[in-house]
Amino acid sequence: MDGIIRILRRYVGLTILLAVLLLIINLILLSSLIFKEIHDEPSPESVVKQISQGLEGRSGKYTLNAAARNLLDENQAWMMLVDADGKVRWGERIPEEIPRSYNVIDAAKFSRYFLKQYPVYVWEHQDGLLVVGYPKNTFGKYQFDVRADWLRSLPVRILLLLVCNIALAILVSVLFGTRLFRSLKPLLEGIHALAKEKPVHVDTRGILSELAESINSTSDMLQKKNKALIARDEARSNWIAGISHDIRTPLSMILGYASELEEQPELPDEQKQQASIIRRQGERLRSLVSDLNLVSMLEYEMQPLHLKPIRLSVMARQVASDFLNNGLEDCYTITLNVTDESLQVMGDERLLYRAVTNLVQNSVRHNPGGCEIVLETSQSDDGDWNQFIVSDNGTGIPKEYLSEVVLLPYTAGRSRPARQGHGLGLPMVAQIAKAHHGKLILESDKGQGLRAALVFPVP
Amino acid sequence: MDTLKNKKVLIVDDEPEIREMIERFLRKEGFFRIYKAGSFAQGLSVARTEKPDVAILDVMLPDGDGFSLLSTLRSFSDMPVLFLSARGEDEDRLLGLGLGADDYIVKPFLPKELTLRLTGILKRVYASNASEQLPVFRLGNQTIHLESAMVSRDGKEFPLTAKEHAILVKLYENQGRIVTSDALCQAVWGDDSFGYENALMVHVRRIREKIEEDPSKPAFLLTVRGLGYKLLAQESR
Numbered sequence: 036m037d038g039i040i041r042i043l044r045r046y047v048g049l050t051i052l053l054a055v056l057l058l059i060i061n062l063i064l065l066s067s068l069i070f071k072e073i074h075d076e077p078s079p080e081s082v083v084k085q086i087s088q089g090l091e092g093r094s095g096k097y098t099l100n101a102a103a104r105n106l107l108d109e110n111q112a113w114m115m116l117v118d119a120d121g122k123v124r125w126g127e128r129i130p131e132e133i134p135r136s137y138n139v140i141d142a143a144k145f146s147r148y149f150l151k152q153y154p155v156y157v158w159e160h161q162d163g164l165l166v167v168g169y170p171k172n173t174f175g176k177y178q179f180d181v182r183a184d185w186l187r188s189l190p191v192r193i194l195l196l197l198v199c200n201i202a203l204a205i206l207v208s209v210l211f212g213t214r215l216f217r218s219l220k221p222l223l224e225g226i227h228a229l230a231k232e233k234p235v236h237v238d239t240r241g242i243l244s245e246l247a248e249s250i251n252s253t254s255d256m257l258q259k260k261n262k263a264l265i266a267r268d269e270a271r272s273n274w275i276a277g278i279s280h281d282i283r284t285p286l287s288m289i290l291g292y293a294s295e296l297e298e299q300p301e302l303p304d305e306q307k308q309q310a311s312i313i314r315r316q317g318e319r320l321r322s323l324v325s326d327l328n329l330v331s332m333l334e335y336e337m338q339p340l341h342l343k344p345i346r347l348s349v350m351a352r353q354v355a356s357d358f359l360n361n362g363l364e365d366c367y368t369i370t371l372n373v374t375d376e377s378l379q380v381m382g383d384e385r386l387l388y389r390a391v392t393n394l395v396q397n398s399v400r401h402n403p404g405g406c407e408i409v410l411e412t413s414q415s416d417d418g419d420w421n422q423f424i425v426s427d428n429g430t431g432i433p434k435e436y437l438s439e440v441v442l443l444p445y446t447a448g449r450s451r452p453a454r455q456g457h458g459l460g461l462p463m464v465a466q467i468a469k470a471h472h473g474k475l476i477l478e479s480d481k482g483q484g485l486r487a488a489l490v491f492p493v494p
Numbered sequence: 495m496d497t498l499k500n501k502k503v504l505i506v507d508d509e510p511e512i513r514e515m516i517e518r519f520l521r522k523e524g525f526f527r528i529y530k531a532g533s534f535a536q537g538l539s540v541a542r543t544e545k546p547d548v549a550i551l552d553v554m555l556p557d558g559d560g561f562s563l564l565s566t567l568r569s570f571s572d573m574p575v576l577f578l579s580a581r582g583e584d585e586d587r588l589l590g591l592g593l594g595a596d597d598y599i600v601k602p603f604l605p606k607e608l609t610l611r612l613t614g615i616l617k618r619v620y621a622s623n624a625s626e627q628l629p630v631f632r633l634g635n636q637t638i639h640l641e642s643a644m645v646s647r648d649g650k651e652f653p654l655t656a657k658e659h660a661i662l663v664k665l666y667e668n669q670g671r672i673v674t675s676d677a678l679c680q681a682v683w684g685d686d687s688f689g690y691e692n693a694l695m696v697h698v699r700r701i702r703e704k705i706e707e708d709p710s711k712p713a714f715l716l717t718v719r720g721l722g723y724k725l726l727a728q729e730s731r
Contacts, residue, residue, distance in 0.1 A: 283580035284509055286602035291515045294604055295522075321602045328583075339585075346688065349676040352721050356672040359721070371720040377688070385584065 043212050050208030051201055058200060079174060082106055083158040083167045086114060090160060097125045111170050113153075117142070118163035133168070148176055218243055225250045234258050268335040275331040279324040286324065290317040326459045329389075330443065333466035340383045340470060344494065347380065347412035347423050348373040354391045355410055366405025369395070374413045378421045380491040382471050387489075390467040393460050394425035394487045402429030406484070414493070420473070421493055426486040431479040441465040441475060464489070498616045499524040504546035506530075506537035506563065507578070508556050516550065516578075519605040523613075534558035541567055548616060550608075551595075553579035553586065564593050574615045578603065628663065631727050633714040636705050640666065645704045652704045657682050657697050665715070665725035674722040698723060 077085070089103025097116065099107070107114060107127065115126035121137040123129070132151050134141075142164065146157045150166070154174035158165045218241045225237040225247070235254035237247040296302060296310035332338040355369045363369065380387075391410075398408050406429035414421055432440060444458040464487070465475040473491035503525055507513045513530045520528055529544050531537035534557045541549065549567065553560040564575055574596040579586065587598045596615045599608060628640035636647045640663055643654040654662065664681040665673055679687035679694055698717075702709040716724045 280580045283601040284512060288511055288515055290602045291519065291605045294606065295519070317602065324602075325600070341584075346676075349674070352674040352676055356674050356718070356721050359718070360671040373720075376691075 043209070043216055046212045046215075047205055047208045050212075051204050054200060054204035058197070077106075079154070079156040079167070079169065082110060082112070083156045083165065086167055087158040087160050087165045090116070090165065099127065107167075112167050114165065114167045116160060116163050116165055124163060130168075147178060222246055222250060225254070229254055229257065232257060232261060269337075272331045272335045272337055276328055279328045282320070282324050286317055286320055290314060290321065293317060323459065326463055330459050330463050330466065333463065333470055334443070336470070338386070338470065340386070342381045342383060344379045345382045345384055345387060346376070347378045347421060348376050350387060350391060351410045351412055351423070354388065354395060357392070358395060363399070364405070367399055367402075368407045370407065370409045372409055372411040372413075374411075378412055378414060379494065380421050380471065380473075381494045382491065386467045386470070390464045390489060391423060391425065393464050394489075397460055397487075398425065398427035398429060398485065401485075402427060415490065419493060420490040422488050422490040424486060424488045426484060428484040431481055431483045431485050432477070434480045437477045437479060441477065461487075498613060498620065500527065501525070501547035501616055501620065502527040502529065502544060503612070504529045504531065504537065504540055504544070504549040506532075506534075506549065506555065506560070507552040508532055508554065509552075512552075515605070516608065519609055520612075523609045532556075534563050537563055538566060541571065541573075545571070545573075547573055547620070548612065549573060549575045550578050550612070551575055553577060553581050553590070561589060561593055564590075564595060568594060574619045576612060576615060578608070629666070631666070633705050633727060634707060638662065638705065647704075654701070654704065655697075658701045658704075661694070661697055662701060662725075665723060666727065669725045669727045672718045672721055672724050676722075678722060 085106055086099070086103045089100040089106075090097055091100060092098050106112075113126070113128040113130060113133075115129050115133070116124045117137060118124045121139075121142065123135045130151075130153070133153075137145075145155055145166070146164075149155065150168060152171050153168040154171075154176055155166050155168040158167075221237050222243055225235045228235045229250065235250060237250050239247040239251065241247075293310045293314035297307055297314055299307070302310070329338065351371055351373060355371055358369055395408060395410075398406060406427045408425065408427045411424040411426070412422070413424070440461045441464075443462045461475070461477075468475045468489050468491070471491050473489060476488040476490060478486040478488075503520060505513050505516050505528065507516070507530075510532065513532070517528050517530060529540050529546055531540050534555045537549075537551070537555075540546070551560040551563060555563065560577060560579065564577075567573070567575070575594070577590045577595050577598040578601065579590070579598070580601040587600075590598045596619075597611050599611060630637060630639050630641070632638070636645050638645050640659070643656075643659045645652045645654060660682045661678055664678055675691055675694055676687075679690045682694070682697075683690050698715065699709065702712050702715055705714060706712045714726050716726065718724055
């Protein structure tokens with residue numbers, strides 16, 4: 036489950052990124068929303084300072100200038116000037132409940148907190164202490180006492196906070212991620228199995244039930260379609276087998292009587308020749324019928340392979356000897372080119388023999404004037420393939436038709452009818468190669484001969 | 495040889511025309527005691543009453559198949575059987591031969607092939623009792639006695655070793671045809687005889703020393719370059 040771990044890693048990374056981003060956004064929001072308000076209007080300290088500056092006069096006669104008065108009005112504040120003895124020297128809009136004299140204790144108390152629940156702020160004036168009081172409940176006053184080393188260690192603490200946050204984010208995302216992926220895992224496995232066309236049945240409980248149901252129904256559909264396909268292939272293959280079977284009996288009679296006529300001594304030569312033509316065409320039909328069956332079996336992968344190690348050089352000598360023994364005409368030569376005696380492939384002997392003989396037969400049939408045929412066994416340069424090459428120096432096949440001649444006749448993609456023979460020969464060779472996990476590679480052009488390489492994986 | 499034509503032949507095939515055609519060909523070849531049957535049951539009863547010497551069986555019969563007919567025949571008769579069938583798949587051939595059939599011919603067939611194979615079977619089964627011996631044949635001045643593994647020349651005798659003998663038998667069986675060195679190695683050393691080519695060459699040279707006038711210019715045991723060897727026997731008896 037390599038994929039799941041990768042997805043999980045990405046998911047965790049994304050979550051961390053998200054957490055950090057959220058933290059930063061929060062910080063920005065915090066500073067802009069909360070601290071902005073304070074900066075919006077002048078702070079009480081600055082108000083007190085400005086009023087103190089706006090307070091003019093000496094020894095009992097004081098006046099506020101317009102700016103300071105405005106400030107007072109805006110804040111609905113009151114003010115008083117307390118002299119060194121604790122007596123209120125002068126005031127402006129002082130509420131009734133405010134005492135007019137203070138001792139040191141009172142002064143110390145209100146300078147830090149409230150005076151009769153009025154939030155007050157003080158400023159040192161040249162004639163005493165200037166006290167500005169705001170209306171009740173407009174300000175909260177809190178005393179922060181901070182140790183110096185705490186302040187110094189603040190950056191480290193903030194960093195620690197950040198780290199804790201990230202760790203928490205990882206933990207939470209891994210926790211949720213694994214839970215999510217635990218429920219995803221069967222679905223993923225199901226999809227992988229679907230790709231391999233295996234029947235799938237995923238548990239449909241949980242949050243992803245709809246997905247699971249889809250996967251199940253897809254699997255069912257695939258299985259059904261596969262079954263239908265197999266049934267159809269089987270029907271087609273059986274049909275071909277039946278047809279070729281039924282052709283065999285009448286063909287036996289045609290061949291039998293034609294060859295009997297051919298050998299009748301009292302028959303005129305012309306009739307004998309006609310009988311011989313009937314016999315030869317019958318033999319062509321016979322090879323078509325037997326090829327057709329094999330081709331259709333191979334096409335639908337119904338041919339059981341009897342695999343065993345086969346040495347290519349043995350096969351080459353066998354094929355060459357058989358052609359020579361069966362009276363290959365003198366205009367054809369067969370040459371062997373065996374580079375390595377030990378090269379072998381896992382193969383079905385009969386099928387491989389048939390493929391190679393087909394290739395040689397092909398060279399013979401398409402070069403009635405004769406040609407040189409070379410059988411070569413070798414290993415590909417990269418050492419991955421063992422190859423059996425049949426080449427001739429005959430008429431060749433035009434390059435543009437090469438891809439077509441390995442297709443079955445009358446299938447999509449093959450437009451040209453077969454020139455000679457029945458057109459099943461090369462497609463059959465290609466299919467035999469395919470059945471052995473190999474391939475048929477044709478190289479040719481007009482007048483350049485044909486080079487047909489059967490390549491098989493090295494066992 | 496002509497006694498072979500006296501043998502009783504049973505033809506079992508569901509197609510009357512095929513039966514007639516085969517009968518025709520066999521009669522032309524000189525057989526005259528021919529029995530025909532169109533079905534499993536008929537074939538079986540003919541086989542019981544007439545006791546034919548050889549049977550040609552079709553696989554597809556209206557009331558059974560040739561394979562089970564063969565099994566039934568085997569319960570009371572050892573006669574040789576040749577299958578003649580439209581079913582040519584490997585499985586069918588193997589099944590038929592595995593059941594003890596002597597040959598398997600796939601339709602469509604050439605009549606010549608059928609009669610040749612039939613006489614081949616008859617020869618093997620009935621004619622070989624008299625002379626189940628390996629042949630004696632002449633190569634130039636040499637006479638080769640395969641049975642006793644001897645080559646006689648000018649009144650002198652040269653014995654053949656077991657390996658030389660095996661090579662010569664294989665070549666003789668395929669005389670006039672190329673036998674690949676692989677096939678020879680397999681005949682002498684058995685399967686998986688990869689790497690015996692040099693040994694084969696040595697043995698062939700020794701054989702030539704015994705059967706050729708001039709072993710370096712062989713006239714009978716020819717080398718086919720790259721492929722194998724070929725024996726040209728002048729006369730056999």
